[in-house]
Amino acid sequence: xxxxxxxxxxxxxxxxxxxxxxxxxxxxxxxxxxxxxxxxxxxxxxxxxxxxxxxxxxxxxxxxxxxxxxxxxxxxxxxxxxxxxxxxxxxxxxxxxxxxxxxxxxxxxxxxxxxxxxxxxxxxxxxxxxxxxxxxxxxxxxxxxxxxxxxxxxxxxxxxxxxxxxxxxxxxxxxxxxxxxxxxxxxxxxxxxxxxxxxxxxxxxxxxxxxxxxxxxxxxxxxxxxxxxxxxxxxxxxxxxxxxxxxxxxxxxxxxxxxxxxxxxxxxxxxxxxxxxxxxxxxxxxxxxxxxxxxxxxxxxxxxxxxxxxxxxxxxxxxxxxxxxxxxxxxxxxxxxxxxxxxxxxxxxxxxxxxxxxxxxxxxxxxx
Numbered sequence: 001x002x003x004x005x006x007x008x009x010x011x012x013x014x015x016x017x018x019x020x021x022x023x024x025x026x027x028x029x030x031x032x033x034x035x036x037x038x039x040x041x042x043x044x045x046x047x048x049x050x051x052x053x054x055x056x057x058x059x060x061x062x063x064x065x066x067x068x069x070x071x072x073x074x075x076x077x078x079x080x081x082x083x084x085x086x087x088x089x090x091x092x093x094x095x096x097x098x099x100x101x102x103x104x105x106x107x108x109x110x111x112x113x114x115x116x117x118x119x120x121x122x123x124x125x126x127x128x129x130x131x132x133x134x135x136x137x138x139x140x141x142x143x144x145x146x147x148x149x150x151x152x153x154x155x156x157x158x159x160x161x162x163x164x165x166x167x168x169x170x171x172x173x174x175x176x177x178x179x180x181x182x183x184x185x186x187x188x189x190x191x192x193x194x195x196x197x198x199x200x201x202x203x204x205x206x207x208x209x210x211x212x213x214x215x216x217x218x219x220x221x222x223x224x225x226x227x228x229x230x231x232x233x234x235x236x237x238x239x240x241x242x243x244x245x246x247x248x249x250x251x252x253x254x255x256x257x258x259x260x261x262x263x264x265x266x267x268x269x270x271x272x273x274x275x276x277x278x279x280x281x282x283x284x285x286x287x288x289x290x291x292x293x294x295x296x297x298x299x300x301x302x303x304x305x306x307x308x309x310x311x312x313x314x315x316x317x318x319x320x321x322x323x324x325x326x327x328x329x330x331x332x333x334x335x336x337x338x339x340x341x342x343x344x345x346x347x348x349x350x351x352x353x354x355x356x357x358x359x360x361x362x363x364x365x366x367x368x
Contacts, residue, residue, distance in 0.1 A: 004041065004067050006031050012066040013045075013059060021047060021055050029173045032078060032128055033330055039071040044330070046078040046130055046173060078130050085131060085213040085346075086353040088237040096204055099211040100134070102237040102349055104268065105230065107260070109252025111142075111221040114273040115242040117319050118309070119218040120148045122240075124324045125342035127173035131213040134168065135176040136203050138230065139220040140196040141189050143180030150322020155181055158208075165208045172327045175212070177203050197229035204234060214349075221252075223259040231263045238268035238352050240306070240345065245272055245293035257301050267303045268348040270294050271341060275308030304348060307341040310334060 006028050014023045026047070033044035041063070047055075060073050087101040097103065106119040119135065127133045137145035146152045146169075155166045155177065168175040179189060179199055189196070200217075209215060217236075220226055230236070239260045243253035253270070260267050272294025277286045288311065298305045309315070312334050318325040326335045 004036050004070070006034050008066075009034070009041075009043065009063065012062055015066075016058055016062050018058055021058060023047070029170060032173070032327070033076070039069060040074070041067075041070055041072070042074040044076040044078065046128070078128060086350045088235075088349075088353050090235045093235050096234050097209060097212075097215060100209060100215045101213050102353075103215050103217070103234060104345075104349070105217045105219050105227075105236055105239040105260075105265070106242060107219040107227065107239055107256050108221050108242045109223070109254070109256035110243075110249050113242050113244045113249055114309075115221070116144050116148060116218050117315060118240075118242050118271050118273055119216055120145065120319070121315075121324050121326050121338045122342050122345065123174045123176075123214075123216050124172045125326045125339050126214055126346070128326060128330075128339070129342065129346075131346075132211060133174040134209050134212045134215040135174055136200070136215065136217045137176065137178030137180065138200050138203070138217045138226055140179050140199055140226065141220060143178045143189075144319075145176055145178045145218060146180040147322060148319045148324065149174075149176055152181065152185070155207075160208075163206065166206055168207055168209065172324060175209065177207050194225070197225050200226055200229055201233055223255055227259065228263075231260075231265055236265045237349055238266040240268055241270045241303075242273055243270060243294060243297065244274045245287070245290040247290070247293065249289075250293050250297050253297055254301065257297070257303065261301075266352050267301075268345060268352060269304035269306035270298050271306050272308040274311050277311040304344070306344045306348070307337055309337055309341070 009031065010026050010028060013026060016023050030046050032046060033042065035042040056075055056077065059075060063073055064070055085101055093103065106115060108115040116139065123133050123135045135145060137143045149171045151169050151171050153169060155169060157164050157166050168177045169181065183189065217230060241253050241257050243249045257267050274289055276291065277288050279286065294305050294308060314329060314332065315325045315334060318328050325332065326338050329335055
């Protein structure tokens, strides 16, 4: 009799041989939820399959065969539906990132609005829904993605045909790369703009990203060298702007949004972070940073409000502890909000791709 762990469950499922289900690529990261008591197993797993009763029976029967002590199996299958993810078709993008369907920038005009926290949770949320996701920590001077994803190992390298390639790290079902993985955590990055921009280019060209539905860029705050390098190097599918409700944040969010419009990158929507706070003892709602700012800027600039994320200490704790909220507390209301935002983002990507022009022209000079 085998001990019931994530590893033994994966090994059990890999024994299934059936055209309806592909278990060969299963890893520990495929298991999104695992709760085991003496006779009960609650399992949430991402699979390349259809979520049919036949598939569920195959999995349940295999687990009961290998783990006879299990009486109840609560199974939730997250189907990997990469074939349904629309593709941003662009020859320049395909030349640089041939296996990547969509490239999305997560940006803010001002620091301190929780942009990286939003980027990480959006990436994991997309992966939970079955997408293949990569994340580039483009905030060269303040890389925080390794901490938020709970990994700080040095990436492995290998000799490709014409160059040396890095293998991105993977956790919670997403691949990621950060300058924070290549330098000591205590060392500051004291680089001029061209060096920082060069690093972002290398994260695109010298990392083996493989096949991805979405490659997300967590940009630094502002509208500087790195942002311009990105939009000049690769045509983006679109951008997401993160702001908080108060006017002091909206001032700079407008500038970030206008920058992307100026360089012909579609703005897919706005995420309002720290929208409100629900007191845990009374249930009262407090608008600590004001209210309605995200909706206001969307109406002003004709874009979509993807959603508002409340203040919750558990979101901050998840970032500090390297366990994103959407993974660590899947049943929380905040997780449901983040999952809804990621699905609205997917909708906007599909709309953008269906309406995309054949050519994107980057305009950096003054308009007449």
